[in-house]
Amino acid sequence: MSQSKKHLQSVKVGHFKHTANSETEVMPIPDVVKISMSQHIGAPCQPLVNKGDTVKVGQLIGDTDAFVSAPIHSSVSGTVLKIDEQRSAMGGSDRLVVIETDKKQEISEEIEIPHVQDLKGFVEAVKKSGLVGLGGASFPTHIKYNPKNLDEIDTLIVNGAECEPFITSDNRIMIEEAEDILDGMKLIMKYMDLKVGYIGIEENKPEAIQNLNAIIAQQGLENVKTFTLQARYPKGAERVLIYEITGKTLNAGVLPAELGVVCSNVTSVAFVGQYFRNGMPLIRKRMTIDGDAVTTPKNVYAPIGAMISDVMAFCDGYKTEPKKILMGGPMMGRAIFSDQMPIVKNNNAILAFSKRQSFIPEETQCIKCGRCHLVCPFELLPFAYAEAYKANDPQKLSDLDIMQCMECGSCAYICPARIPLGFINKLGKSLVKEAGIK
Amino acid sequence: MENEKKVYDKLLVTSAPHIVSSIDTQKVMANVLVAMAPALAVGMYVFGMRVIALTLVCVIASVGFEWIYNKFMKKQQTAGDLSAAVTGVLIAFNVPSSLPLWIAIIGCFVAIIIVKQLFGGMGRNFVNPAITARIVLFVSFATQMTTWPLPSMAPVTDATTGATPLGLWAADKSVDTMSAVTNNEMFLGFIGGCVGEVSAFALLVGGIYLIWRQIISPLIPACFIGTVFLFALATSGSFDMAIFHVFAGGVMLGAFFMATDYVTTPMLPIGKIIFGVGCGILTMVIRIWGAYPEGVSFSILLMNIVTPLIDKFTIEKLYGGVKKNEKK
Numbered sequence: 001m002s003q004s005k006k007h008l009q010s011v012k013v014g015h016f017k018h019t020a021n022s023e024t025e026v027m028p029i030p031d032v033v034k035i036s037m038s039q040h041i042g043a044p045c046q047p048l049v050n051k052g053d054t055v056k057v058g059q060l061i062g063d064t065d066a067f068v069s070a071p072i073h074s075s076v077s078g079t080v081l082k083i084d085e086q087r088s089a090m091g092g093s094d095r096l097v098v099i100e101t102d103k104k105q106e107i108s109e110e111i112e113i114p115h116v117q118d119l120k121g122f123v124e125a126v127k128k129s130g131l132v133g134l135g136g137a138s139f140p141t142h143i144k145y146n147p148k149n150l151d152e153i154d155t156l157i158v159n160g161a162e163c164e165p166f167i168t169s170d171n172r173i174m175i176e177e178a179e180d181i182l183d184g185m186k187l188i189m190k191y192m193d194l195k196v197g198y199i200g201i202e203e204n205k206p207e208a209i210q211n212l213n214a215i216i217a218q219q220g221l222e223n224v225k226t227f228t229l230q231a232r233y234p235k236g237a238e239r240v241l242i243y244e245i246t247g248k249t250l251n252a253g254v255l256p257a258e259l260g261v262v263c264s265n266v267t268s269v270a271f272v273g274q275y276f277r278n279g280m281p282l283i284r285k286r287m288t289i290d291g292d293a294v295t296t297p298k299n300v301y302a303p304i305g306a307m308i309s310d311v312m313a314f315c316d317g318y319k320t321e322p323k324k325i326l327m328g329g330p331m332m333g334r335a336i337f338s339d340q341m342p343i344v345k346n347n348n349a350i351l352a353f354s355k356r357q358s359f360i361p362e363e364t365q366c367i368k369c370g371r372c373h374l375v376c377p378f379e380l381l382p383f384a385y386a387e388a389y390k391a392n393d394p395q396k397l398s399d400l401d402i403m404q405c406m407e408c409g410s411c412a413y414i415c416p417a418r419i420p421l422g423f424i425n426k427l428g429k430s431l432v433k434e435a436g437i438k
Numbered sequence: 439m440e441n442e443k444k445v446y447d448k449l450l451v452t453s454a455p456h457i458v459s460s461i462d463t464q465k466v467m468a469n470v471l472v473a474m475a476p477a478l479a480v481g482m483y484v485f486g487m488r489v490i491a492l493t494l495v496c497v498i499a500s501v502g503f504e505w506i507y508n509k510f511m512k513k514q515q516t517a518g519d520l521s522a523a524v525t526g527v528l529i530a531f532n533v534p535s536s537l538p539l540w541i542a543i544i545g546c547f548v549a550i551i552i553v554k555q556l557f558g559g560m561g562r563n564f565v566n567p568a569i570t571a572r573i574v575l576f577v578s579f580a581t582q583m584t585t586w587p588l589p590s591m592a593p594v595t596d597a598t599t600g601a602t603p604l605g606l607w608a609a610d611k612s613v614d615t616m617s618a619v620t621n622n623e624m625f626l627g628f629i630g631g632c633v634g635e636v637s638a639f640a641l642l643v644g645g646i647y648l649i650w651r652q653i654i655s656p657l658i659p660a661c662f663i664g665t666v667f668l669f670a671l672a673t674s675g676s677f678d679m680a681i682f683h684v685f686a687g688g689v690m691l692g693a694f695f696m697a698t699d700y701v702t703t704p705m706l707p708i709g710k711i712i713f714g715v716g717c718g719i720l721t722m723v724i725r726i727w728g729a730y731p732e733g734v735s736f737s738i739l740l741m742n743i744v745t746p747l748i749d750k751f752t753i754e755k756l757y758g759g760v761k762k763n764e765k766k
Contacts, residue, residue: 338447409455
């Protein structure tokens with residue numbers, strides 16, 4: 001990672017942005033929603049409602065005292081059927097509040113527009129909104145906006161790169177709700193006392209860039225700029241984005257705050273703008289529904305807790321039998337085992353693929369072409385990790401800097417021998433962790 | 439599908455990424471085959487139709503040996519990935535067009551069975567199969583391997599064979615070879631020599647195609663050819679002589695098609711530079727001071743052998759955790 005380079009290494013991945021022009025449609029409220037109590041990194045929430053309780057839209061239904069956590073609100077009005085347990089996409093177990101909806105969508109009395117004076121109040125309000133990192137990491141946002149070294153931070157970077165193929169929900173928000181993004185930026189920059197804000201967008205979203213530039217010019221904002229990124233993967237990865245915009249190298253395990261940067265996804269920032277206008281907590285999410293098994297790919301506003309099968313039904317169901325369903329994009333998204341999973345806060349896409357597109361061809365011998373090294377943003381050595389992992393050598397993996405890997409999957413994407421390098425990197429990293437090597 | 443709510447709960451769960459690029463090993467090899475087509479066409483034009491028979495026999499024999507070995511040893515079948523076909527064409531490129539077919543088949547056996555498969559097959563051989571086959575044939579069948587048919591455009595005489603420009607030069611280094619063949623003729627390939635190495639122009643076209651398709655890195659060819667050029671310029675002081683050394687013999691074929699073999703060359707850019715320069719120096723040392731007129735095969739073979747050392751050095755010393763972190 002030399003500072004002299006203008007761009008980090010990247011890979012050209014097909015865009016497949018079929019839904020870039022499809023305006024977001026609001027999905028009707030389903031009969032039943034299942035709201036997970038664990039929609040963020042950190043401690044799961046405890047349900048605050050019991051079987052038989054009636055709930056309203058925006059009502060707090062899950063919370064915890066733990067620091068790294070975010071409260072959970074009801075996305076519907078209705079009656080609590082039960083508190084359920086279900087296997088989660090991560091493999092663990094999730095507690096779910098199952099609510100039978102009454103379709104009236106009565107708004108809870110708890111909803112109030114936040115009035116804040118200072119950063120403390122702002123962070124408090126963000127925490128109350130239930131906001132987590134909506135780019136995918138689902139890290140509770142209020143912690144991010146309350147860093148220890150506040151004095152050293154001067155830059156806000158808003159991530160609108162959306163480098164994952166298929167996903168267009170960030171693109172749509174930048175076209176449909178651009179004012180909210182700028183409102184959110186103004187709030188964050190005001191309370192955190194930041195000097196400059198950038199919105200990083202890949203060049204394959206010209207409409208979004210034009211739209212934001214026009215509104216920035218119209219509002220006369222001098223300290224907010226759009227930053228056009230190459231349309232290559234993974235320009236939207238936090239560490240890559242920060243390098244591309246500021247030229248500062250962010251090593252693994254270092255927080256952006258240490259480089260004087262706060263980095264948030266456009267959707268998170270737009271939500272901040274909306275929340276301070278109407279006080280409605282995070283209860284619905286815009287997401288791209290696509291993949292060759294979906295009849296009508298589109299962008300959907302789905303209530304948190306809706307079943308994936310219900311969202312699919314809104315897109316006219318499956319065209320062919322789905323063999324693989326992903327939460328997120330095809331490069332870093334998580335494959336889930338069932339379509340009976342609820343929508344969670346950080347979903348930005350649900351992709352359903354047919355049998356034909358679900359299988360990756362058989363692994364063959366490494367031909368030592370070195371492509372994995374040439375596409376790695378951090379110039380790591382995936383081919384060497386694969387050998388060291390097979391030799392069960394955590395010391396060597398650690399010596400060769402495997403812990404710098406952010407699991408973007410570029411190496412596995414490009415590998416002509418179809419070696420699952422991304423998976424090997426994950427396994428290799430856990431091998432190093434287990435061995436306790438620092 | 440609407441009337442009955444079907445539940446899909448036995449979906450495929452795999453680790454990300456869930457898509458892969460369209461370039462696989464077979465496509466890489468297919469691109470190499472395409473890049474070799476111009477040189478093959480010039481070979482056919484210069485040496486006649488026997489080139490087709492020779493190339494076909496080499497390809498069929500190489501793919502056949504690969505298929506038989508994998509079948510017999512119950513290994514993953516790699517005959518379809520076209521790497522054996524590339525080896526076959528390269529063997530045909532590296533022999534005189536008049537070579538008896540049975541000798542060519544022995545070459546294919548050496549390349550595929552001995553060099554490639556006995557060391558573990560695709561990706562595991564430590565030297566280039568086609569280069570090694572050429573050297574084995576060269577020392578085993580010296581007469582047949584150094585009988586050079588005349589190019590079809592040579593002036594009609596009773597002779598049917600002649601010497602290569604490099605052979606003429608090696609026989610008497612004081613002779614002005616430029617009077618026998620011009621660099622222009624050598625660039626186009628209207629000279630005696632191995633089937634695939636005569637036309638620098640056709641090989642250059644193929645090489646540029648491979649670089650354009652990002653199949654090979656330009657580092658090795660550039661360093662190899664550049665070193666040969668500078669070395670010749672420095673030792674002879676003649677610009678024409680430097681050009682002669684670049685176009686003569688197997689430099690172009692070796693630099694673009696054999697010194698760029700992924701398996702037997704360094705993986706990291708810095709290693710590729712070391713490899714290319716090493717090939718260039720060894721080639722010129724053998725040409726100028728060695729007993730053989732041509733040194734490309736030996737230089738690539740020798741650099742193949744040190745490739746694991748180059749890789750070890752570049753990966754562990756230049757990228758190894760401690761050193762790299764110190765740099766930051």
